[in-house]
Amino acid sequence: MEINIAAVSFLMTLANCFLLCLNCSDVCGIDGWRLHSINASKSRHSARRHNIPTLSCKKLMEAFPLDEVDGNYVRTVKRCVFSESPPTPLKSPLKLAAVSKEVLESILDLDVPISLFEDFVLYFSGGKLFPGSVPLSHRYGGHQFGYWAGQLGDGRAHLLGEYTNRKGDVWELQLKGSGKTPYSRSGDGRAVVRSSVREFLCSEAMHHLGVPTSRAASLIVSEEPVWRDPFYNGSVQKERGAVVLRLARSWFRIGSLEILTRSGELDLLRKVLDFVIEEHFTSIKTNDPDKYVTWFSTVVNETAHLIAQWMSVGFAHGVGNTDNFSLLSITIDYGPFGFMEAYNPSFVPNTSDDEGRYSIGAQANVGLFNLEKLLEALYPVLNSDQQSWAKHILKGYPQIYQRRFQELFKAKLGLEGEEEDDDDGYLIAFLLKMMEDASADFTMTFRQLSEVSALQLHSRSISKTMWALQELSMHEYFPEWVNMYLPRLQRAQRSDEARQHRMRGVNPRYVLRNWMAESAIQKAENDDFSEVRLLQEVLARPYTEQHRAEERDYASPPPHWARGLKVSCSS
Incomplete structure (x- = not known):
């Protein structure tokens, strides 16, 4: 057997550097992870630690009363x-x-090499608890598909605590798929591989698209059998359990307030509001008698902006219930989401949504409905003048949304300068209507508009490689649109190259299409996580053309087998 001396030397150097990192937080900035000793009788990836990241639940536990009943059994x-x-x-x-x-x-x-150790998997899946962690499950309610559903809560999630990093940022760590809680209802508290892969990948993909979102640190799978009926048709299947460790600045949602108002627990409602404002809306003065209305105004504005950002990348949440809408206006709870392929305002990613309530084109209205429910939850702590003021604020939501939507789509088309809003709005609407007629691919139409030259557009010489744009160019009104678009670009008095560069920075080439996720899931269910990691790498640079992504056809027309893909609430 030949020994590669260079390889051995490299591995020894890496190992020594790793040990140095673990023993020197001053050098590496690793807060508390130190190697105590290697137990030679165990796996080479196993280590004992005398100090690991410390979490804290003190702030939450001091701010709010805890459930007086112990135990994970389901109850009101x-x-x-x-x-x-x-x-x-x-x-x-x-x-x-x-x-x-x-x-x-x-x-x-x-540092990433810490994930090589066996204990990492235990800490990041709930097998061991971080020092300071007192796992909590959150009580909340919600309107689901338009109807009050009563108590919901974290049915398969555990909040491990807060972590304050070296930059002073505070993040709440939460496990999803980590077992039963008092809020599990008829569920088993588990998540399966298919939904966990999607949540892990999409959380990080949305972040790199620039959309406010929760984050995902790790994806851990097991051999534990979990039984699911994926499409609620009576076909129960054995799947494998998985856990995602996800992070957010806060997991409070609209349903967090609704349950308290519905239960008449108004003192607790004020406590939650005061806590959220003090911790996460620091520009609002805590002694301001109108602080709740000021806060509501901020949430209305940021929710409108968030949904406009969803629309700008073709993202449909799939289950826009009030229990899935963050009070911090970030994207949370990735269930049966989908990135729209052929442009269609009626696109519904969730096969459980028979009526299309959460279609992509309805998301702005869903946001308005959810904000109305938020205002209803606030009503008991507002006086009559504040209630009137808050109603007036909510009436401005459609204008806030429309303005942000138009700003984002103007950027997607490379439109600069001050023009009549109606003119640019017409240009955008004209394009979207043609895309709908032609079933043009949403992501690639905008991306290829950022890659095509003005001369090519003018002469209609669009190559076959620009498959989405070429398809759109067959529309009978495409020449008319181009004749409006090109003069509008010229009025900005920028070079065509500058326009293309600017557009490529806001029009992704890669998004997490359902077929891409499904391909990774099929491999993951057979213990091959290579495509999960490849997608993770590709989606971290969605605006940059990448050789491996092109080899995998991630920017090509979806394969024929993908047309029948379905995603449901079952996970």
Whole structure:
């Protein structure tokens, strides 16, 4: 057997550097992860630690009363915001399918090699608890598909605590798929591989698209059987359990307030509002008698902006219930989401949504409905003048949304300068109507408009490689639109190259299409996580053309087999 001396030398150097990093937080900025000793009788990836990242639940536990009843059994919970609820570890063997290098390094102050150790999988899946962690499950309610659903809560999620990183940023760490809680209802508290892969990938993909979102640190799978009926047709299947460790500045949502108002727990409602404002809306003065209305105005504005951003990248959330809408206006709870392919305002990513309530074209209206429910939850703590003021604020939501939508789509078309809003709005609407008629691919039509030259557009000489744009160019009104678009671009008095560069920075070439996720899921279910990691790498640079992505046809027309793909609420 030949020994590669160069390879051995490299591995020894890497190992020495890793040990140095673990023993020197001053050099590497790793907050507390130190190697104590290597137990030679265990796996080479196993280590004991005398110090690991410390979390804190003190702030939440001091701010709110906890559930007076112990135990993870399902029940109606009263007069609290959280219940103590330990995670139920997944059965071994566990496998680390993927980690987010950026989350580990930039948020958790860790170096990626730490994930090589066996204990990493235990801590990041709920098998072991971080020091300081008192796992909590959050009590909330919500309107689901337009109807009040009563108590919901974290049915399979455990808040491990807050982590304050070296930059002073505070993040809440939460496990999803980590077992039963008092809010599990008829569920088993587990998540399966297919939904966990999608959540892990999309959380990070949305971040790199510039859309406010929760983050995902790791994806861990097990051999534990989990039984699911994926499409609610009576065909129950055995799947595998998985856990995602996800992070957000806060997991409070509209339903967090609704449950308290509905239960008449107004003192607790004020406590939650005061906490959220003090911790996350620091520009609002805590002694301002109108602080709740000022806060509501901010949420209205930011929710409108968030949904406009969803639309600008063709993202449909799929389950826009009030329990899935963050009070911080970030994207949370990735269920049966979808990135629209052929432009269609009626696109519904969720096969459980029979009436199309959460179609992509309805998302702005869903946002308005949810904000109306938020205002209803606030009503008991507002006086009559404040109620009138808040109603007036809410009436401005459509204008806020439309203005932000138009700003984003003007940027997608490379439109600069001050023009009559109606003129640019017409140009955008004209294009979208043609795309709808032609079933043109949303992502690639805009991307290829950023790659085509003005001369090519003018002469209609669009190459076959620009498949989406070429398809659109067959529309009978395409020449008329081009004759409006090109003069509008020329009035900005910028070079065509500058226009293309600017547009490529806002029009992604790669998004997490359903077929791409499905391809990765099929491999992951057979213990091949290579495509999960490839997609993770590609989607971290969605605006940059990448050789491996092109080899995988990630910017090509979706394959024929993908046309029948379905995603439901079952996970």
